[in-house]
Amino acid sequence: MHGVKQVRYSSEALAAKRERERAKLAEYQSLTAKVLAKKGESVWTPESFALTTKLLHVNPEFYTVWNYRRNILLNGLFPERPPAEINDLLSDDLSLTTAFLKQHPKVYWIWNHRQWCLQQVPDGPTEAEPHGWRQAYWNKELFVVERMLDADPRNFHAWNYRRYILKEMPVKRTAQSELTYTKRKIEANFSNFSAWHQRSKVLSSLWAAGKLDKIKSSEEEFDLVKNAMYTDPNDQSVWIYHRWLIGPGDDQAVVEREIASIQELLDEQPDSKWCMESLVFYKRLLLRRYGDHMPDERRQELGSECLELLAKLQEIDPDRRRRYDDLGAF
Amino acid sequence: MGPTLDIPLHVKYIQSLGENKDDLVYHLTAHLRMNAVYWGLVALCVMGHKDALDRDEMIEYVMSCWDDDVGAFGAHPDHDAHLLSTLCAIQILTIQDALERVDTARVAKYILSLQQPSGVFAGDSFGEVDTRFLCCAVLALSLIGHLHELDVEKTVGYIRRCRNFDGGFGAQEGAESHAAQVFVCVAALAVLDRLDELDEDMLGWWLAERQLPNGGLNGRPEKLEDVCYSFWVLSALSIMNKIPWINDEKLTQFILSAQDLEHGGIADRPGDQPDVFHTNFGVAGLSLLGYPGLEDLDPVYCMPASVIEAKGLRKGWKALPRRASA
Numbered sequence: 001m002h003g004v005k006q007v008r009y010s011s012e013a014l015a016a017k018r019e020r021e022r023a024k025l026a027e028y029q030s031l032t033a034k035v036l037a038k039k040g041e042s043v044w045t046p047e048s049f050a051l052t053t054k055l056l057h058v059n060p061e062f063y064t065v066w067n068y069r070r071n072i073l074l075n076g077l078f079p080e081r082p083p084a085e086i087n088d089l090l091s092d093d094l095s096l097t098t099a100f101l102k103q104h105p106k107v108y109w110i111w112n113h114r115q116w117c118l119q120q121v122p123d124g125p126t127e128a129e130p131h132g133w134r135q136a137y138w139n140k141e142l143f144v145v146e147r148m149l150d151a152d153p154r155n156f157h158a159w160n161y162r163r164y165i166l167k168e169m170p171v172k173r174t175a176q177s178e179l180t181y182t183k184r185k186i187e188a189n190f191s192n193f194s195a196w197h198q199r200s201k202v203l204s205s206l207w208a209a210g211k212l213d214k215i216k217s218s219e220e221e222f223d224l225v226k227n228a229m230y231t232d233p234n235d236q237s238v239w240i241y242h243r244w245l246i247g248p249g250d251d252q253a254v255v256e257r258e259i260a261s262i263q264e265l266l267d268e269q270p271d272s273k274w275c276m277e278s279l280v281f282y283k284r285l286l287l288r289r290y291g292d293h294m295p296d297e298r299r300q301e302l303g304s305e306c307l308e309l310l311a312k313l314q315e316i317d318p319d320r321r322r323r324y325d326d327l328g329a330f
Numbered sequence: 331m332g333p334t335l336d337i338p339l340h341v342k343y344i345q346s347l348g349e350n351k352d353d354l355v356y357h358l359t360a361h362l363r364m365n366a367v368y369w370g371l372v373a374l375c376v377m378g379h380k381d382a383l384d385r386d387e388m389i390e391y392v393m394s395c396w397d398d399d400v401g402a403f404g405a406h407p408d409h410d411a412h413l414l415s416t417l418c419a420i421q422i423l424t425i426q427d428a429l430e431r432v433d434t435a436r437v438a439k440y441i442l443s444l445q446q447p448s449g450v451f452a453g454d455s456f457g458e459v460d461t462r463f464l465c466c467a468v469l470a471l472s473l474i475g476h477l478h479e480l481d482v483e484k485t486v487g488y489i490r491r492c493r494n495f496d497g498g499f500g501a502q503e504g505a506e507s508h509a510a511q512v513f514v515c516v517a518a519l520a521v522l523d524r525l526d527e528l529d530e531d532m533l534g535w536w537l538a539e540r541q542l543p544n545g546g547l548n549g550r551p552e553k554l555e556d557v558c559y560s561f562w563v564l565s566a567l568s569i570m571n572k573i574p575w576i577n578d579e580k581l582t583q584f585i586l587s588a589q590d591l592e593h594g595g596i597a598d599r600p601g602d603q604p605d606v607f608h609t610n611f612g613v614a615g616l617s618l619l620g621y622p623g624l625e626d627l628d629p630v631y632c633m634p635a636s637v638i639e640a641k642g643l644r645k646g647w648k649a650l651p652r653r654a655s656a
Contacts, residue, residue: 062360067454
């Protein structure tokens with residue numbers, strides 16, 4: 001369990017708590033026994049379906065009961081029903097999971113059941129419009145996931161689910177719209193690494209597909225990052241993203257320019273661990289990639305600059321001094 | 331000088347876990363029981379008190395969770411089989427030297443049937459995919475001696491596609507790096523002898539940056555410290571022989587300060603409610619950090635090192651040397 005503060009009960013308070021729970025426990029155990037018995041007998045009726053609803057309300061982490069519920073739908077309720085009714089059943093289950101997710105936003109089993117429901121949506125409403133129902137659900141899913149990410153912008157279940165929806169929706173959203181979404185999340189909070197991460201994935205995919213000019217787009221990203229860096233130089237999200245932008249350092253001029261830019265920031269913030277760490281990384285990158293074509297003097301200069309920075313880093317970030325030590329031994 | 335590890339207290343805590351049959355939360359977590367037994371057992375082993383829980387009772391409990399429809403283990407009697415509980419069952423039986431009770435060929439078949447075309451594994455027939463399940467599959471197959479039946483290239487290919495630019499790994503392709511997912515991918519690669527897939531410098535950096543000023547480790551940038559990351563992060567570092575890249579003393583103090591020194595057990599952070607999950611990973615972390623008086627832990631399998639060595643499965647990981655005294 002995470003984030004649950006210790007509560008100290010006196011023996012009287014503990015006895016009272018146990019008493020209150022005794023009735024709940026008896027009910028829960030009786031309901032569980034009933035449901036598992038019916039499951040064991042493969043009872044796939046609306047009554048057993050309702051029992052699973054009741055049990056899941058008490059314990060939405062009971063994965064075996066989610067399994068049973070799905071089997072009831074597949075084997076008992078879906079067969080012999082027209083697509084419109086199947087659609088309604090799925091719609092109800094999606095609403096149920098939305099309600100559960102508000103209380104339990106990080107329970108894998110609930111997210112998984114949502115995904116399963118989406119996969120079961122039949123063709124409809126008509127033969128001419130076989131993806132109509134599906135598209136409506138998928139649009140709604142995006143809306144639900146956006147509400148979840150407003151509540152907790154770092155919820156990886158929600159981000160993973162978002163990526164799933166964007167990939168599987170019958171009529172795809174544009175990658176550009178996802179870029180806009182990530183920018184909105186980043187501007188709301190530069191510290192949202194999940195949004196920076198998503199942005200890096202969307203950009204990579206756009207660049208690979210030739211849909212966006214990589215050079216021009218990278219320049220815009222460097223501007224965005226510079227703004228974030230200057231706003232809060234202590235935020236590691238921004239520095240990790242910057243390291244991605246630099247990548248293998250294909251453009252030496254860009255690497256040199258960024259080094260100069262970070263040096264300027266370091267001049268204003270002389271204890272900035274992230275400036276120093278990044279400068280070491282990028283200078284070493286220059287040496288690795290372009291060292292052979294550099295004048296000796298420049299090569300030596302870069303090397304000694306790194307050692308100087310690493311010595312400073314050992315002082316201001318002593319928890320990680322061994323790493324700085326190891327880096328210095330090149 | 332902070333607190334020391336109160337082994338007798340934590341042993342009593344673990345022993346007491348199944349005792350109160352009136353505890354509502356105990357029953358509400360039946361879907362995690364197999365995992366809980368495994369966490370309790372490993373913690374006891376690391377603290378040198380393996381026999382604090384009855385071996386025969388434990389084996390019978392594990393076997394009572396066998397799902398004969400499918401050939402694998404659920405979390406509790408009458409609970410459906412799942413890869414998570416199947417791995418825990420195999421781990422428990424291995425530690426208890428009782429693997430002969432299991433039809434391992436059938437289990438291997440179940441596990442392999444869950445591999446998807448992409449190379450990832452589903453957790454069960456309902457198809458949820460996650461690199462956690464890939465790790466469960468690899469570890470379990472290895473422990474039951476069926477690893478040779480796995481399509482290694484296919485499996486490693488999926489892990490590779492989950493690798494992010496920061497050197498870390500996510501739950502699926504495209505997912506953000508997260509320390510627990512880093513552990514599962516690194517452990518799987520270690521078992522498969524494919525650590526060449528790692529950018530060790532980049533990943534070592536990302537992992538080292540999980541340490542916060544209070545000494546605790548978090549799982550992702552800008553998140554809170556949590557004792558369980560003492561294992562996820564630390565084990566990945568030990569597999570890459572980079573534990574020295576963090577401050578071991580501060581982490582040790584952090585874990586020790588998360589103990590409940592009244593009732594026993596370790597929590598996610600100081601002041602919170604303890605549970606067997608964090609007790610296990612706290613003690614596991616301390617073992618890797620060389621805390622005195624503990625048994626060695628294999629970070630790849632999160633099982634006693636002696637058990638893994640006896641099976642010939644030990645890989646080239648490095649923990650900190652065991653100190654003679656706190």
